[in-house]
Amino acid sequence: xxxxxxxxxxxxxxxxxxxxxxxxxxxxxxGFSYLQNLLQRYLLSKTMPCLQKNCYGIISRSINLGxxxxxxxxxxxxxxxxxxxxxxxxxxxxxxxxxxxxxxxxIHYVSFHYMTxxxxxxxxxxxxxxxxxxxxxxxxxxxxxxxxxxxxxIETND
Ligand SMILES: [Zn+2]
Numbered sequence: 001x002x003x004x005x006x007x008x009x010x011x012x013x014x015x016x017x018x019x020x021x022x023x024x025x026x027x028x029x030x031g032f033s034y035l036q037n038l039l040q041r042y043l044l045s046k047t048m049p050c051l052q053k054n055c056y057g058i059i060s061r062s063i064n065l066g067x068x069x070x071x072x073x074x075x076x077x078x079x080x081x082x083x084x085x086x087x088x089x090x091x092x093x094x095x096x097x098x099x100x101x102x103x104x105x106x107i108h109y110v111s112f113h114y115m116t117x118x119x120x121x122x123x124x125x126x127x128x129x130x131x132x133x134x135x136x137x138x139x140x141x142x143x144x145x146x147x148x149x150x151x152x153x154i155e156t157n158d
Pocket of ligand 1: 002003004007008009050051052053056057058
C-alpha cells in the first residue's frame with residue numbers, strides 16, 4: 001500500500017518467471033558462483049515514489065518467485081563478443097526467498113543455432129540438438145564449453 005493513508009494504490013507484487021538481471025555483467029569478473037548473490041539482490045523489495053497525481057507517498061515493489069525461473073543470460077554476450085564458460089560453472093542449486101531451486105536446463109547459442117543442455121533429476125547431463133541424430137550424453141561438464149543464453153531452474157525439495 002501507499003504510505004499515504006488517503007491514497008488507494010496497492011503495493012506492487014510481480015509474479016514473473018522471467019528474470020532479467022541488469023547487472024548480470026558482474027559474472028564476467030566474479031564468475032557464475034555470483035549468480036545467487038545477484039538474484040538475492042534482485043529479489044529485495046524496493047521502494048519508489050507513488051505515481052498517483054498529487055500523492056507524495058511511497059510504495060514498495062516485491063517479486064514473488066514461482067516454481068520455475070528463467071534467467072536471461074544472453075546479455076553476457078555483447079558487441080559480437082561471445083561469453084562462454086564451462087557447464088560446471090553454472091550453479092546447480094540456489095536458495096532464494098526460502099525456496100530451493102535446481103538447474104534443469106541451459107540454452108546454449110552458437111552460430112545462429114540454439115541447443116539445450118538438460119540436467120536430469122539424477123544429475124546426468126544431455127545435449128539436445130536438432131542438428132544431431134541422437135541426444136548426446138555429456139561425460140564431463142568440466143570440459144563442456146557453453147555460451148549460455150537462458151538458464152532454467154525449478155523449485156525442489158532437496
Ligand atoms: Zn499514493
